[in-house]
Amino acid sequence: SAVFLAGVDSDRASVAVRPGRYRVFATRGIEYSLEKAEIGVGAGEAVDLAITLPRRVVETPGYIAADLHVHSGPSMDNAFAPVERVRTFVAEHGEVMVAAEHETVFDFGPLIASLGVGDRMVAVTGHEMTSEVPHPRVPHTIGHANFFPITARPHEYRAGVPANEGRRMREVLAEVRTLHPEAVAQLNHPRHSLRLSGEVDDDYREHIHNHAYFDHMGPAAHPYDPERPLTTFPNSTLLEADPVTGIRDLDLDAMEIMNGAHEAAPEHVAATRRDWVSLLRQGIRLTGTANSDSHDERQQVALPRNMVAVADDRIAAFDARAFAASIKAGRLYGTTGPLLEVALSGTA
Numbered sequence: 001s002a003v004f005l006a007g008v009d010s011d012r013a014s015v016a017v018r019p020g021r022y023r024v025f026a027t028r029g030i031e032y033s034l035e036k037a038e039i040g041v042g043a044g045e046a047v048d049l050a051i052t053l054p055r056r057v058v059e060t061p062g063y064i065a066a067d068l069h070v071h072s073g074p075s076m077d078n079a080f081a082p083v084e085r086v087r088t089f090v091a092e093h094g095e096v097m098v099a100a101e102h103e104t105v106f107d108f109g110p111l112i113a114s115l116g117v118g119d120r121m122v123a124v125t126g127h128e129m130t131s132e133v134p135h136p137r138v139p140h141t142i143g144h145a146n147f148f149p150i151t152a153r154p155h156e157y158r159a160g161v162p163a164n165e166g167r168r169m170r171e172v173l174a175e176v177r178t179l180h181p182e183a184v185a186q187l188n189h190p191r192h193s194l195r196l197s198g199e200v201d202d203d204y205r206e207h208i209h210n211h212a213y214f215d216h217m218g219p220a221a222h223p224y225d226p227e228r229p230l231t232t233f234p235n236s237t238l239l240e241a242d243p244v245t246g247i248r249d250l251d252l253d254a255m256e257i258m259n260g261a262h263e264a265a266p267e268h269v270a271a272t273r274r275d276w277v278s279l280l281r282q283g284i285r286l287t288g289t290a291n292s293d294s295h296d297e298r299q300q301v302a303l304p305r306n307m308v309a310v311a312d313d314r315i316a317a318f319d320a321r322a323f324a325a326s327i328k329a330g331r332l333y334g335t336t337g338p339l340l341e342v343a344l345s346g347t348a
Helices: 082-091 109-115 169-179 235-239 265-281 320-328
Strands: 020-026 035-041 063-070 096-099 122-125 127-130 144-148 184-187 254-259 287-291 305-309 332-335
Touching: 063 082, 063 144, 063 184, 063 254, 063 287, 063 320, 082 096, 082 109, 096 144, 109 122, 144 169, 169 184, 184 320, 254 265, 287 305, 287 320, 287 332, 305 320
Parallel strands: 063 096, 096 122, 184 254, 254 287
Antiparallel strands: 020 035, 063 305, 127 144, 144 184, 305 332
């Protein structure tokens, strides 16, 4: 089991366990050491845990640690308390948490302030478009996508998030960019597995996962083929411009390459990376991101994470607009642990 501590008065002071011997690990995210201790607990016995506090072992100047896909109770698929989500994020030394509740907007700011952890993390308000209803125009829906930062409109339906039923991705993108011009549009978990990547069998429709956009590409109702040019069917549907706005289904800013919530993570990453590289080779530049998609206490938040380049990496200096602009420009790298320092021709 896991206990998350934010270093505040409301943290748990004890935990009940069965009698036995235990190995306890203490961690604070990938920039800190992993400490451990062993204890024995007898029936009816209270034992104090003596363990070394994790120490920072690597500095990351100019970068801020961000998870761009985080859930809690306001989403319709879990009941994890938002205040506990804040506590877990602080415990993992995440610094920027993008709230991506399904089909609604939730502001974590008041909870962060009430816990007194505003000097350690900041939340960016966003939402996850969660397309669930098939329609003749989009037989397998249009998948999932995050939009952030956005401004909530609390007196409107679903706090003002755009409807997606029966619409193409390009229509939702156009509405978001009208309402929130600076928002990042991130395509989430766009591929379920390698099964539909490349040449597919005649029964491919039986294996499509609606939430994985590249499994069906919305109106195409056919998987993206990373071996074919974008200008050929079925891939060409991604390039069809809306006759009014000129926006295409592919005109996103970012694409989630790593998603921590998937059980088949290695194959999921391999399939998504294959699509991403295919797009890059054809001149489509989407920022590749890495997120936890965490929903409850069993899913680790802020891992994987994005190290986003910023002019000033102090929480007190955080600027949501500059943060979003950096993501759009591709000034980040996703990681499950390795922290990079790269120099090309003498330029870091």
